[in-house]
Amino acid sequence: xxxxxxxxxxxxxxxxxxxxxxxxxxxxxxxxxxxxxxxxxxxxxxxxxxxxxxxxxxxxxxxxxxxxxxxxxxxxxxxxxxxxxxxxxxxxxxxxxxxxxxxxxxxxxxxxxxxxxxxxxxxxxxxxxxxxxxxxxxxxxxxxxxxxxxxxxxxxxxxxxxxxxxxxxxxxxxxxxxxxxxxxxxxxxxxxxxxxxxxxxxxxxxxxxxxxxxxxxxxxxxxxxxxxxxxxxxxxxxxxxxxxxxxxxxxxxxxxxxxxxxxxxxxxxxxxxxxxxxxxxxxxxxxxxxxxxxxxxxxxxxxxxxxxxxxxxxxxxxxxxxxxxxxxxxxxxxxxxxxxxxxxxxxxxxxxxxxxxxxxxxxxxxxxxxxxxxxxxxxxxxxxxxxxxxxxxxxxxxxxxxxxxxxxxxxxxxx
Amino acid sequence: xxxxxxxxxxxxxxxxxxxxxxxxxxxxxxxxxxxxxxxxxxxxxxxxxxxxxxxxxxxxxxxxxxxxxxxxxxxxxxxxxxxxxxxxxxxxxxxxxxxxxxxxxxxxxxxxxxxxxxxxxxxxxxxxxxxxxxxxxxxxxxxxxxxxxxxxxxxxxxxxxxxxxxxxxxxxxxxxxxxxxxxxxxxxxxxxxxxxxxxxxxxxxxxxxxxxxxxxxxxxxxxxxxxxxxxxxxxxxxxxxxxxxxxxxxxxxxxxxxxxxxxxxxxxxxxxxxxxxxxxxxxxxxxxxxxxxxxxxxxxxxxxxxxxxxxxxxxxxxxxxxxxxxxxxxxxxxxxxxxxxxxxxxxxxxxxxxxxxxxxxxxxxxxxxxxxxxxxxxxxxxxxxxxxxxxxxxxxxxxxxxxxxxxxxxxxxxx
Numbered sequence: 001x002x003x004x005x006x007x008x009x010x011x012x013x014x015x016x017x018x019x020x021x022x023x024x025x026x027x028x029x030x031x032x033x034x035x036x037x038x039x040x041x042x043x044x045x046x047x048x049x050x051x052x053x054x055x056x057x058x059x060x061x062x063x064x065x066x067x068x069x070x071x072x073x074x075x076x077x078x079x080x081x082x083x084x085x086x087x088x089x090x091x092x093x094x095x096x097x098x099x100x101x102x103x104x105x106x107x108x109x110x111x112x113x114x115x116x117x118x119x120x121x122x123x124x125x126x127x128x129x130x131x132x133x134x135x136x137x138x139x140x141x142x143x144x145x146x147x148x149x150x151x152x153x154x155x156x157x158x159x160x161x162x163x164x165x166x167x168x169x170x171x172x173x174x175x176x177x178x179x180x181x182x183x184x185x186x187x188x189x190x191x192x193x194x195x196x197x198x199x200x201x202x203x204x205x206x207x208x209x210x211x212x213x214x215x216x217x218x219x220x221x222x223x224x225x226x227x228x229x230x231x232x233x234x235x236x237x238x239x240x241x242x243x244x245x246x247x248x249x250x251x252x253x254x255x256x257x258x259x260x261x262x263x264x265x266x267x268x269x270x271x272x273x274x275x276x277x278x279x280x281x282x283x284x285x286x287x288x289x290x291x292x293x294x295x296x297x298x299x300x301x302x303x304x305x306x307x308x309x310x311x312x313x314x315x316x317x318x319x320x321x322x323x324x325x326x327x328x329x330x331x332x333x334x335x336x337x338x339x340x341x342x343x344x345x346x347x348x349x350x351x352x353x354x355x356x357x358x359x360x361x362x363x364x365x366x367x368x369x370x371x372x373x374x375x376x377x378x379x380x381x382x383x384x385x386x387x388x389x390x391x392x393x394x395x396x397x398x399x400x401x402x403x404x405x406x407x408x409x410x411x412x413x414x415x
Numbered sequence: 416x417x418x419x420x421x422x423x424x425x426x427x428x429x430x431x432x433x434x435x436x437x438x439x440x441x442x443x444x445x446x447x448x449x450x451x452x453x454x455x456x457x458x459x460x461x462x463x464x465x466x467x468x469x470x471x472x473x474x475x476x477x478x479x480x481x482x483x484x485x486x487x488x489x490x491x492x493x494x495x496x497x498x499x500x501x502x503x504x505x506x507x508x509x510x511x512x513x514x515x516x517x518x519x520x521x522x523x524x525x526x527x528x529x530x531x532x533x534x535x536x537x538x539x540x541x542x543x544x545x546x547x548x549x550x551x552x553x554x555x556x557x558x559x560x561x562x563x564x565x566x567x568x569x570x571x572x573x574x575x576x577x578x579x580x581x582x583x584x585x586x587x588x589x590x591x592x593x594x595x596x597x598x599x600x601x602x603x604x605x606x607x608x609x610x611x612x613x614x615x616x617x618x619x620x621x622x623x624x625x626x627x628x629x630x631x632x633x634x635x636x637x638x639x640x641x642x643x644x645x646x647x648x649x650x651x652x653x654x655x656x657x658x659x660x661x662x663x664x665x666x667x668x669x670x671x672x673x674x675x676x677x678x679x680x681x682x683x684x685x686x687x688x689x690x691x692x693x694x695x696x697x698x699x700x701x702x703x704x705x706x707x708x709x710x711x712x713x714x715x716x717x718x719x720x721x722x723x724x725x726x727x728x729x730x731x732x733x734x735x736x737x738x739x740x741x742x743x744x745x746x747x748x749x750x751x752x753x754x755x756x757x758x759x760x761x762x763x764x765x766x767x768x769x770x771x772x773x774x775x776x777x778x779x780x781x782x783x784x785x786x787x788x789x790x791x792x793x794x795x796x797x798x799x800x801x802x803x804x805x806x807x808x809x810x811x812x813x814x815x816x817x818x819x820x821x822x823x824x825x826x827x828x829x830x
Contacts, residue, residue, distance in 0.1 A: 012456040013432055041427045041821060155785060165785045213652045225751075229644040236753025237628045240785050243750045248781070335658045336640075336748055338651025366663070370570055370580045370655050406456060 010053065015402045017042055021050040022400060025060060025077050026104075032074035051077065058083050059400075081106065084146035085139060087132045087185070088391035090194060091124065091152050093117050093168055093221055098131040101392035103146070105205055107385060109135050117153060120171035125180050132185065145187045147399050149391035150177060151194035153222070155240035161191035164238055167246070167258040168222065188404075190394050194218075194387055195242055196233055198380075199226025201390025202343050206382045213339045216380070217244070219326060220346035221270035221301065227337065244333065245269065249325055264329050268322035270301030270348050276318055277304035286314035305351045322348060323355045327362020334367040334375065341376050345383035425468065430817045432457055436465040437815060440475060440492050441519075447489035466492065473498050474815075496521065499561035500554060502547045502600070503806035505609060506539065506567050508532050508583055508636050513546040516807035518561070520620050522800060524550050532568060535586035540595050547600065560602045562814050564806035565592060566609035568637070570655035576606035579653055582661070582673040583637065603819075605809050609633070609802055610657055611648055613795075614641025616805030617758050621797045628754045631795070632659070634741060635761035636685035636716065642752065659744055660684065679744050683737035685716030685763050691733055692719035701729035720766045737763060738770045742777020749782040749790065756791050760798030 010018065017040070024030040024039040037047045054060040063076040081104035088107075089098045097112035111131055115124055128150075136145060154166025161178035163169060178189040192200075199216035202208040208216070214228035223245035227234040234241055245265035252262035257271060266272055278299040281289030288307040292299055307315035330342060342363070349355055360377045367375075380386060398404055425433065435455040439445040445454040452462045469475040478491040496519035503522075504513045512527035526546055530539055543565075551560060569581025576593035578584060593604040607615075614631035617623040623631070629643035638660035642649040649656055660680035667677035672686060681687055693714040696704030703722040707714055722730035745757060757778070764770055775792045782790075795801060813819055 011458050013458055013461045015456075016431055017428055041430075041817075043426050043428050046428045211652075213649075213656075227751075229649045230647065232645065234628075234644045234649070234752075236786075237626075237755035237789070238753055238785055240783070241628075241751065241753035243753070243783060243786065246783055247747050247750050332662050332747060333751055335662050336642075336656065336751070337649075338653055338656035338658070340652035368655070368658060368661055370653055371651075371658065374652070402456075 012406050014050070014053075015405050017046055018050050018053060019400065019402050019405065021047060022054055022059060022079075025054075026079040026400075031076050031078075033077070034074055036077070079104065085143050086392045086395045087135060087145055087148045087187075088388045088395070089128050089132070089148075089150045090197070090387040090391065091115070091117060091128070091150065092194070093153055096124065096128055096131070097388065098128060098135070099388045100135045101388065103392075103396050105201070105389040105392045105396075107388055107392075109138070110388070117169050117172075121175040121177070121180070125177065129181065129184055132181075136185070145185055147187050147395035148181050148185060148189045149197070149395040150181075150189070150191045151197035151387050151391050152177070152191060153194050155238065155243070156191050156193050156196075157239045158190075158192055158235055161189060164240065188395075188399065190398055192233075192235075192391075192394060193224070193226070193239065193242075195224040195226040196235060197226075197390035197394055198345065198383075198386040199228055199343075199390065200233060200393050201382065201386035201388070202380060203228055203231070203390075204393045205389055206380060206386055207343055207378055208341055211339075211341045213337065214341045214343065215242075215330070215333065215337060215339045216343045216345065216386075217326065217330065217349075218346040219269065219322070219344065219348040223265040223269045223326065223346075225333075228339075229337075244329055247329065249329065264325060268325040268348075270346075273301040273304045273318060273322060273348060274299055277301075277307070277315065280304075280314050280318065286312050288312040289315060301348055305348060308351055308354075316354070319348070319351050319355060320358050323351075323358035324362050327359040328366060330359065331363045331366030334363060334371050338371050340374065341378070343378055343380045345380035345386065349379060350383070427821050429465070429468075430820050432461055433465050433468060434815065434817050434820065436462060437469055437474060437494075440469075441494040441815075446491050446493075448492070449489055451492070494519065500558050501807045501810045502550060502560055502563045502602075503803045503810070504543050504547070504563075504565045505612070505802040505806065506530070506532060506543070506565065507609070508568055511539065511543055511546070512803065513543060513550070514803045515550045516803065518807075518811050520616070520804040520807045520811075522803055522807075524553070525803070532584050532587075536590040536592070536595070540592065544596065544599055547596075551600070560600055562602050562810035563596045563600060563604045564612070564810040565596075565604070565606045566612035566802050566806050567592070567606060568609050570653060570658070571606050571608050571611075572654045573605075573607055573650055576604060579655065603810075603814065605813055607648075607650075607806075607809060608639070608641070608654065608657070610639040610641040611650060612641075612805035612809055613760065613798070613801040614643055614758075614805065615648060615808050616797065616801035616803070617795060618643055618646070618805075619808045620804055621795060621801055622758055622793055623756055626754075626756045628752065629756045629758065630657075630745070630748065630752060630754045631758045631760065631801075632741065632745065632764075633761040633798075634684065634737070634759065634763040638680040638684045638741065638761075640748075643754075644752075659748065662744065664740055664744065679740060683740040683763075685761075688716040688719045688733060688737060688763060689714055692716075692722070692730065695719075695729045695733065701727050703727040704730060716763055720763060723766055723769075731769070734763070734766050734770060735773050738766075738773035739777050742774040743781060745774065746778045746781030749778060749786050753786050755789065756793070758793055758795045760795035760801065764794060765798070 020040040024036045030036040030039040061078045081102040086101040096115040099107040099110040154169045155164045163172040177191045181189045208214045212231045216226040225242035225244045246263045248262040254266045256263035256266035280286035281293035284290045308319040439451045439454040445451040476493045478493045496517040501516040511530040514522040514525040569584045570579045578587040592606045596604045623629045627646045631641040640657035640659045661678045663677040669681045671678035671681035695701035696708035699705045723734040
């Protein structure tokens with residue numbers, strides 16, 4: 001449907017309770033009016049009014065009769081996730097991925113292709129816009145794009161949606177990504193760091209659901225973390241919180257692609273595995289990687305991980321070394337942040353249980369007992385969709401927030 | 416006055432806007448009804464009603480005529496901080512300090528004395544209760560104790576107010592501190608880690624006011640940090656977030672009082688300075704400390720800090736060594752947490768500008784440029800009252816929160 005306008009002319013003081021009611025149903029915490037009243041602490045009359053406003057706006061629908069608790073059975077309420085469309089994209093160092101999402105993070109029309117983020121924002125974002133355009137052209141006439149969400153592989157100032165000195169994205173510093181898309185698609189745009197949107201995806205629809213303090217670690221070609229504090233993203237003052245990849249480990253002299261010496265990511269990231277794996281192949285220390293080098297195939301992090309999975313000892317040692325360093329770095333962070341859950345995702349982390357096992361061992365050996373006695377360390381089961389889903393949740397959470405509803409056309413276009 | 420009861424029988428849906436109005440005035444963000452309406456987004460009628468309810472409850476008072484913006488000059492509103500009394504206490508490893516606070520963290524009747532936290536909760540808390548009792552006996556008949564707040568030198572599970580495996584507090588694990596005081600003083604009790612309440616004191620009435628992401632570091636006999644994320648405390652899953660004192664630095668074999676090897680606090684805390692300072696005195700490397708040893712005086716961290724301030728080179732080197740190690744540890748944390756402000760407090764940190772200078776140098780050398788380009792590192796100007804004031808704010812924030820107002824006698828005792 002079109003963006004809702006019938007919430008218009010609601011007095012500002014009704015917006016808070018409207019959003020409370022909507023959130024209770026949207027999160028699945030309540031499915032009937034009495035449950036909404038219980039969940040929100042609002043009176044029954046207020047709940048009845050707000051539900052009526054939300055049904056008439058198209059955001060809620062009434063369904064079947066729910067279970068009776070003595071009197072007349074209450075009608076079930078349902079969040080109409082199909083009411084709007086969100087365009088989402090995740091940019092990596094070497095790829096772009098786009099999808100269409102409903103208002104509950106369900107993805108369709110997913111499409112990914114190689115891209116080089118160092119080509120700069122104009123070229124990369126133009127391609128994203130083309131892919132978005134193809135999705136828009138396939139939309140039924142009664143469906144609007146309500147918003148656009150993007151994850152970028154670098155620090156982003158969330159308030160303005162601009163990249164801030166991103167180390168691996170030359171030409172992107174300060175680029176107005178929001179304006180680029182909002183002018184083309186006439187919809188509000190939110191942009192964040194890729195690991196932050198992945199953490200949000202895990203929080204809203206993954207293993208992190210229900211946790212309040214979470215660290216999501218992505219070990220891909222680089223290494224970064226997204227932090228959840230008190231059930232919401234901790235972005236930090238410049239939006240660069242969670243930067244664990246560029247902290248020096250040991251006394252190494254290996255130069256990182258960021259320019260510094262001895263970064264964790266220069267030792268344990270996918271770039272590092274590819275570099276060291278190639279050497280293992282060239283020297284013959286790893287039979288499987290030697291074969292790849294001999295056949296002229298490129299040795300990527302994936303090549304190394306596959307060789308490790310197939311039992312190649314040298315490759316396995318390399319991959320376990322990565323897990324060990326990541327675990328050591330996480331141990332310090334566990335003492336500092338005291339999370340209840342660490343989720344590990346990304347290509348390197350998908351090596352398998354032996355990778356996760358070494359991370360766990362390394363964290364538990366070095367952290368304080370109090371901080372680890374109920375700590376879980378798990379592999380993300382939805383890692384390959386967490387970013388796109390998180391981008392959708394980021395947009396919907398902002399669109400349906402009190403601040404946005406008060407300020408936006410969602411409430412002020414119709415008297 | 417007595418705890419307010421005239422907010423009773425307010426419907427739950429009015430409590431949110433009531434608290435919004437109260438917070439706007441209490442924080443100083445608004446001092447007239449129009450300013451409150453602007454600040455909260457509430458309609459003028461709702462603001463007028465809520466202000467009337469708050470004035471009749473005794474929490475707000477009407478004052479002078481404020482500046483006119485054209486029409487009739489609006490009356491100024493004032494939070495009646497003198498309406499209630501909070502009892503606050505801060506327990507250290509070797510001291511207890513208590514005070515009476517008003518609802519705005521203004522301290523009176525302050526009293527501190529030596530105490531040994533290892534004597535266990537019964538003995539230590541009984542003494543705190545005696546000191547509280549002396550304050551209560553001096554209260555005018557029309558003033559009630561509204562709440563009690565305590566800071567403890569170890570991890571605390573905030574929901575229950577119980578210490579959780581505190582490393583330097585034998586006998587305190589799981590002790591019901593809330594029950595101890597609530598049964599004696601018939602008032603609600605909140606308990607938190609000492610560094611968390613200090614961070615809260617800094618946030619609400621110190622240099623941290625207005626910042627959203629802050630690290631407060633206390634370098635006393637031990638070393639710990641309190642974290643502010645998005646303008647509120649990040650306590651972590653077990654309430655032990657901010658534990659930076661028990662992370663290993665370098666490859667040292669020095670045993671910490673917590674039992675582990677090579678902790679930061681075993682190298683850079685006050686205990687460590689006293690130990691190493693005594694050695695400097697015994698060996699004669701430090702003339703001033705040698706004098707103290709020769710005279711049979713105890714060499715404490717304070718002795719070492721004073722010798723450093725008086726120009727004793729060996730003592731100064733020792734103190735700067737502490738600052739260097741603290742700074743190195745903070746550098747990693749800065750990359751991870753991305754604060755806009757680091758506040759340094761505690762006895763060792765009070766050594767002077769040369770201490771802070773070395774912390775700054777050490778952080779800036781090791782952190783990423785993006786995370787430090789607008790980072791401030793300052794000494795807390797209110798360090799000696801931040802804990803007690805923070806304990807008062809902790810209590811008032813909880814007492815005047817929507818959840819507490821809905822559940823408590825503040826609203827349900829009078830029909």
